[in-house]
Every structure is written in structure tokens, then in C-alpha cells.
Amino acid sequence: MKSFAYVNAAGEKEAVAALGPERGRFLPLAGGMDLLALMKDYIAQPDRLVNVKGLDRAIARTPDGGLRIGAAVTLTQLAESAEARRMYPAMTDAAAEVGTPQIRNVGTVGGNINQRPRCWYFRNEEFPCLKKGGSTCYAVDGENQYHAIFGDGPCHIVHPSSLAVPSVALNAKFRVVGPTGERVVDAGEYFQMPDRNLFGETVLAPNELLTHVMLPPPGAARTATYEVRFKQSHDWPLAFASVALSMSGDTVRGARVVMGAVAPIPWRSPAAEAALTGKRLTEEAAMTAADAAVQGAKPMTLNSYKVQIARTAVKRAIMKAAGLKTV
Ligand SMILES: Cc1cc2nc3c(=O)[nH]c(=O)nc-3n(C[C@H](O)[C@H](O)[C@H](O)COP(=O)(O)OP(=O)(O)OC[C@H]3O[C@@H](n4cnc5c(N)ncnc54)[C@H](O)[C@@H]3O)c2cc1C
Ligand code: SF4
CATH class of the missing domain: 3.30.465.10 (Uridine Diphospho-n-acetylenolpyruvylglucosamine Reductase; domain 3)
Known part of the structure; x- marks a missing residue:
């Protein structure tokens, strides 16, 4: 690991003052679960770490x-x-x-x-990919089984x-x-x-x-997250979904449907939200919304299996929010 200076900031003002405008030179350190691993792998090489565990803990x-x-x-x-x-x-x-x-x-x-992306090419110093200033996304023709099924790149985290x-x-x-x-x-x-x-x-x-x-105040919203993993393990989910359903009695007045581990950002699905709005919460309504959520997915060479997993995650998140049995 490259040597670095360390600032123990007492609060947010002190922490901000110890950071700087150059990307990567000064980095906030919280629990260090991600950042220290990146530093040990020479992916992050800051000159100074700023301890931000003094930020609000309430x-x-x-x-x-x-x-x-x-x-x-x-x-x-x-x-x-x-x-x-x-x-x-x-x-x-x-x-x-x-x-x-x-x-x-x-x-x-x-x-x-x-936290920074888990792409194994990004995490390996021997792959100077696009995200690290190189000219290639190694995932396109490589091991892309855990990569994005939505978004047009050029990076597919x-x-x-x-x-x-x-x-x-x-x-x-x-x-x-x-x-x-x-x-x-x-x-x-x-x-x-x-x-x-x-x-x-x-x-x-x-x-x-x-x-x-x-x-925001939850009001009458029903919310749920449903994750699908490779197996019951400590690893990141293969795909997951979070939903927030504003209800009027049994009818959905408004919905927010967001998928995780499928795109470089949390991937909101306006189509799934439209499919739910005005409907009673039933398994059929959940299925229709889940089908809509994965319309337009563009799997890479090794990850088309994620489309079905994302669909299942959306359906089950909706059913969980509705209090319906998921399996
Ligand atoms: C085996 C394993 C399994 C995991 N599974 C999951 C999982 O299923 N889901 C999941 O979400 N995560 C998972 N993680 C990741 C883990 O949750 C994160 O590494 C951890 O939450 C990072 O928090 P931290 O406080 O340690 O951050 P740090 O490592 O200290 O910081 C992470 C990044 O955030 C920046 N940062 C920290 N605080 C701030 C701030 N206040 N403002 C701006 N930038 C900041 C740092 O500079 C750094 O770049 C897993 C990790 C491991 C090792
Ligand atoms: S998806 Fe491609 S560009 Fe993005 S971090 Fe991975 S290898 Fe790099």
C-alpha cells in the first residue's frame, strides 16, 4: 500500500477542509471496508485519508x-x-x-x-480499463456474468x-x-x-x-426490498428490487419500482410503475409490472440469466410490500 497522510476530522467542516478538488488524492475514510481493500490493491492511491467517522451517527x-x-x-x-x-x-x-x-x-x-464498483477488471491493477483511464472495457468480450443488463455503457458496471x-x-x-x-x-x-x-x-x-x-414521511406507503443471491452467502445480490407503493385502500395510487445490480445506477422502471398505478395489489398485477420492468433489458454475452432474476425480484418485492406470500 502506498503511504499516506491521515487526518482525524472532528466534524463535517473539518473533514471538508481536509479534502481537496483533485480526484483521488484526498479520500474520506469511513468504516474502510471498501476503501482499504482498494488501497491494498493499488486501485486507490490517495495522498491523504480523512477520517469521517466523526460525521453524524444518529x-x-x-x-x-x-x-x-x-x-x-x-x-x-x-x-x-x-x-x-x-x-x-x-x-x-x-x-x-x-x-x-x-x-x-x-x-x-x-x-x-x-462504495466503488465491484467489476473484477476495475479491481485488478493489471486491467487498465476505461474507468481507470484506459481505452477498453474488458467486460464487453470478457467475464461479464455479473455486469449490467441495462444501460448503453461505455462502462457496464x-x-x-x-x-x-x-x-x-x-x-x-x-x-x-x-x-x-x-x-x-x-x-x-x-x-x-x-x-x-x-x-x-x-x-x-x-x-x-x-x-x-x-x-420523507412514509404516509400510507408500503415498501419492500427483495434480493436474489447465488446462494445463502455473504456476497452481493445477483439482482434485487425495492418498491414503494402509495396506497388508497387496496389500490395503488403511485408506485416507485427500482432494480439493483442490473445497471450502473439504481434502475428505476417507469413502465413497471405505470403498470401498477390504479391497480389492486394482486399476484397478477405484480407479474405484469415485473414483465414491464425487464422490457428493454440488453444482456451481455454471459448474463442473460439476470433478466429472469430481476423480473422475479421485482415481482416478489411488490408481493412482499403487499403482504402477499412470495414463495
Ligand atoms: C464480503 C463482502 C460482502 C458485501 N456485500 C455487500 C452487499 O450485499 N451489499 C452492499 O451494499 N455492500 C456489500 N459490501 C460492501 C460493504 O457494505 C461496503 O464496503 C461498506 O458498506 C462500505 O462502508 P464503509 O463505511 O466501510 O466505507 P469506506 O470503505 O470507508 O468508504 C467507501 C467509499 O465511500 C467513500 N466515502 C465514505 N464515506 C463517505 C461520505 N460520507 N461521503 C462521501 N464519500 C464517502 C470513501 O472515500 C470510499 O470511496 C460487501 C463487502 C464485503 C467485503
Ligand atoms: S465494466 Fe468495463 S469499463 Fe467498467 S469498470 Fe469494468 S472493465 Fe472497467
């Missing part, structure tokens, strides 16, 4: 009846929050499914949402964060601080496709930090 109600989750809250803390679970099961279920207890005890909300997907489904807002103050970004606008931002995955500037995830 989960608190907001005056409007929503919830505000600090970036330094651990995944275990979020998964075990009774209030968060009652209000947003889509979020707490996603947190509870991440990795292993050890990873959840150390990994933070801010670090999870900003899937977004790795389990919390990103329910954040978009729940219409969360992300509070961001930087040298000129704070801004609030819709979760749906936070993640960026590779054709807009090849070297990063979000709108964050190198000297900005995510400080809070703010969830």
Missing part, C-alpha cells in the same frame, strides 16, 4: 415526520432501528442483508452509498450499494456538504451513468461529503 425523526440518517450510522444500527424498520422496511431489510455481521458492524451508510436502491425507491434526499456550503440532492439524481461520469459514480465533487440520507 437516526432521528424530522419535524415533517420523516427520518434523517447520519452518514456515520452503521449498517447494523440502521438494520436494528425499530423506528426505521416500522417506517421504511425497504431500507432496513436492505441494510440487514449486506455482507456479514462484521461488515455491517463497521460499514457506514455514507460508505455504503459511495452494476452499482454495488444495497442502500442506494431503496433510497431511490423511497424518494430520499441526500444532504451534501462542500467547501461552499451544503446542498440537497434527490437520491434519483445522485448516481450518474458512465456516459456522464466515467471516473466516478455520483455527482459528488472530490471535496464534497454525503452527510445525511433524509427519508
Whole structure:
């Protein structure tokens, strides 16, 4: 690992002051589950690490009846929050499914949402792919079984964060601080496709930090996340879905349907949302929406199996939100 300087920032102002505008030179360090692995593999080689575990570690109600989750809250803390679970099961279920207890005890909300892609070519220093400034995406003609089935490239990663997907489904807002103050970004606008931002995955500037995830009041919404894994293991899901359904009695008034592990960003499906709106929540309605969700998928050479898995994840997430039996 390359040697680096270390700043122990007491709070957000001090942390921002210790970052800088050059991409990759100064990096925030939260639980270190992702960043330290990248540094050991020479994929990240910062000159300075800024410890951001001093950011807000609280989960608190907001005056409007929503919830505000600090970036330094651990995944275990979020998964075990009774209030968060009652209000947003889509979020707490996603947190509870991440990795292993050890990873959840150390990994933070801010670090999870900003973790870097898992593409094995990206993670291997011997492959100078597009995302690292090279001229080739090795996944196109290579081992692409876990890559994207949506999006037109030029990079075909899937977004790795389990919390990103329910954040978009729940219409969360992300509070961001930087040298000129704070801004609030819709979760749906936070993640960026590779054709807009090849070297990063979000709108964050190198000297900005995510400080809070703010969830709107749940109202009468029913929410759920459903993940499909290769087997019962600690690994990332093959595909998953989070849904938020605003209900009027048994009828869906509005829906947000978002798929994970299928595209470089959490992949919202307007077609699935339209298919649900105005319908009663039944297995048939869930199936129709799930079919709509995977229309337009463009699998790569080795991952067409993910289309069926994504369809199943959407159907089961809807049924779970509806309180219908999923298997
Ligand atoms: C075996 C294994 C299985 C896993 N399975 C899953 C899974 O199923 N789902 C899933 O989502 N994850 C999974 N993970 C990833 C793990 O959840 C993340 O690595 C972890 O949550 C990162 O959080 P951290 O606090 O350790 O972040 P760090 O490693 O400290 O940081 C991660 C990145 O975010 C940046 N960062 C940190 N905090 C902030 C901030 N506040 N603002 C801006 N940038 C910031 C850092 O600079 C770094 O680039 C798995 C990991 C392992 C090892
Ligand atoms: S998918 Fe992206 S990160 Fe992976 S090899 Fe292609 S360009 Fe690199």
C-alpha cells in the first residue's frame, strides 16, 4: 500500500477542509471496508485519508415526520432501528442483508452509498480499463456474468450499494456538504451513468461529503426490498428490487419500482410503475409490472440469466410490500 497522510476530522467542516478538488488524492475514510481493500490493491492511491467517522451517527425523526440518517450510522444500527424498520422496511431489510455481521458492524451508510464498483477488471491493477483511464472495457468480450443488463455503457458496471436502491425507491434526499456550503440532492439524481461520469459514480465533487440520507414521511406507503443471491452467502445480490407503493385502500395510487445490480445506477422502471398505478395489489398485477420492468433489458454475452432474476425480484418485492406470500 502506498503511504499516506491521515487526518482525524472532528466534524463535517473539518473533514471538508481536509479534502481537496483533485480526484483521488484526498479520500474520506469511513468504516474502510471498501476503501482499504482498494488501497491494498493499488486501485486507490490517495495522498491523504480523512477520517469521517466523526460525521453524524444518529437516526432521528424530522419535524415533517420523516427520518434523517447520519452518514456515520452503521449498517447494523440502521438494520436494528425499530423506528426505521416500522417506517421504511425497504431500507432496513436492505441494510440487514449486506455482507456479514462484521461488515455491517463497521460499514457506514455514507460508505455504503459511495462504495466503488465491484467489476473484477476495475479491481485488478493489471486491467487498465476505461474507468481507470484506459481505452477498453474488458467486460464487453470478457467475464461479464455479473455486469449490467441495462444501460448503453461505455462502462457496464452494476452499482454495488444495497442502500442506494431503496433510497431511490423511497424518494430520499441526500444532504451534501462542500467547501461552499451544503446542498440537497434527490437520491434519483445522485448516481450518474458512465456516459456522464466515467471516473466516478455520483455527482459528488472530490471535496464534497454525503452527510445525511433524509427519508420523507412514509404516509400510507408500503415498501419492500427483495434480493436474489447465488446462494445463502455473504456476497452481493445477483439482482434485487425495492418498491414503494402509495396506497388508497387496496389500490395503488403511485408506485416507485427500482432494480439493483442490473445497471450502473439504481434502475428505476417507469413502465413497471405505470403498470401498477390504479391497480389492486394482486399476484397478477405484480407479474405484469415485473414483465414491464425487464422490457428493454440488453444482456451481455454471459448474463442473460439476470433478466429472469430481476423480473422475479421485482415481482416478489411488490408481493412482499403487499403482504402477499412470495414463495
Ligand atoms: C464480503 C463482502 C460482502 C458485501 N456485500 C455487500 C452487499 O450485499 N451489499 C452492499 O451494499 N455492500 C456489500 N459490501 C460492501 C460493504 O457494505 C461496503 O464496503 C461498506 O458498506 C462500505 O462502508 P464503509 O463505511 O466501510 O466505507 P469506506 O470503505 O470507508 O468508504 C467507501 C467509499 O465511500 C467513500 N466515502 C465514505 N464515506 C463517505 C461520505 N460520507 N461521503 C462521501 N464519500 C464517502 C470513501 O472515500 C470510499 O470511496 C460487501 C463487502 C464485503 C467485503
Ligand atoms: S465494466 Fe467498467 S469498470 Fe469494468 S472493465 Fe468495463 S469499463 Fe472497467
